[in-house]
Amino acid sequence: MPKSSVCEDQEFDKPHEQKHVERLQRVVSDHWKNILIGGLSEIIIVSFAVLLTYFLARQPTCETEIALSSTLPTSTLPITTIGPKSSQIPISSTLSTAAPDKNYCTGNFTYVNHKCWKLVTGPQSRAEADQACFILGGSTLFSIRNEQDNLAVLEFVKEKSVENLWTGLVCVGHDPFSCTWDVKSGTTAAYSNFAKDNPNGDCIYYMTTGTQAGQWASGSCDEAMSFVCELPATIYDETCVFNYDNYCYIPYDQINTSKQGQSICELSGSNLASIRSGNENRFLMSTVSVFSIFAIGGFAFSDDLILWYDGTPMGRLHRNHALSVHWTVFQTPLPPLKRLMKTQVPLVD
Known part of the structure; x- marks a missing residue:
């Protein structure tokens, strides 16, 4: 009896197995295109990963460079370049052994609420104020990202006899959501404190005075006002000449290719400079204004897609919007007297 029961169970299961096979055949027949597309997609993704690894390992000699002939986003004043008097640039890559300070400000700026500010009381137009900040270490006109920043401004300028201050904010028309901080470093979506009927320009x-103290308003860009310049706080290092946002930038000249420059940088545990923001780009432009172009550490897949040597996440950078500079791909050495390699050393706290 047990054997007979087993045989019946086996015979009973066969139709079910056949049904499963038939269902599988129908699924494959109905969805073969989707299955094929999915398989091809996997192959393409794997192939792209292999090619990307190949390019990284190959260390291409294709150079990314910046032309410094572009104007600043918010300034109408032209930036002129002057030929260098000497190709010898004193450099030092030795990091400080002193106790680091995360709240350090360069250029005699004052540390205020996790950033560095400098008040300039001589009234100037908006464009002239922007240019003056650029000369002060590549700084921008100040930004206000929260209520603490907004209150800190009043405290920072009290007893300084200033009425109004140019900010680093530019708006389009009456829409507060159209406003952008220099250099395209954020919007007012998270915080704003516009006076009634503003912005309107x-x-x-x-x-800074009266019943509207602490509020923001639109004004004629040609009007002369005092202003505050801003830099990010960084880590103190007495040996670093170009210190910005926890990185030390060391210039080199007499370098022929970016591959050669990257090799030299790696000997000191650093990389050719990557550029992660418009404000960082502005700082670099201020440090090399006597040169027309300089090489940086990136491989350009296209004119708006850059792979950085130091591992900075790859992203799309619009040549005229994100960095406001002109990007070019060089297959040959840069012109003599117009090349400057940048070593980017992270400062250790």
């Missing part, structure tokens, strides 16, 4: 200033 491009250039935004901060009021």
Whole structure:
């Protein structure tokens, strides 16, 4: 009896197995295109990963460079370049052994609420103020990202006899959501403190006196006002000449290719400079204004897609919007007297 029961169970299961096979055949027949597309997609992804690894390992000699002939995003004043007096640039890659300070400000700026500010009381137009900040270490006109920043401004300028201050904010028309901080470093979506019926123009200033003290308003960009320049706080290093946002930038000349420059940088545990923001790009432009172009550590897959040697996440950088500079791909050495390699050493706290 047990054997007979087993045989019946086996015979009973056969139709079910056949049904499963038939269902599988129908699924494959109905969805073969989707299955094929999925398989091809996997092959393409794997192939791209292999090619990307190949390019990284190959260390291409294709150089990415920046032409410094572009104007600043918010300034109408032209930036002129002057030929270098000497190709010898004193450099030192030795990091400081002193106790580091995360709240350090360069250029005699003052540390305020996790950033560095400098008040300039000589009234100037918005464009002139922007240019003056650029000369001060590549800084920008100040930004206000939260209520603490907004209150800190009043405290920073009290007893300084200033009425209004140019900010680094530019708006389009009456829409507060159209406003952007220099250099395209954020919007007012998270915080704003516009006075009634503002914004109503491009250039935004901060009021320091009267009942509207601490509020923002639009003004004529040609009006002369005092202003505050801003830099990010960094780590103190007495040996670093070009210190910005926890990185030390060391210039080199007499370098022929970016591959050669990257090899030299790696000997000191650093990389050719990557550029992660418009403000960082502005700082670099201020440090090399006597040169027309300089090489940086990136491989350009296209004119708006760059792979950085130091592992900075690859992303799309619009040549005229994100960095406001001109990107070019060089297959040959840069012109003599117009090349400057940048070593980017992270400062250790």
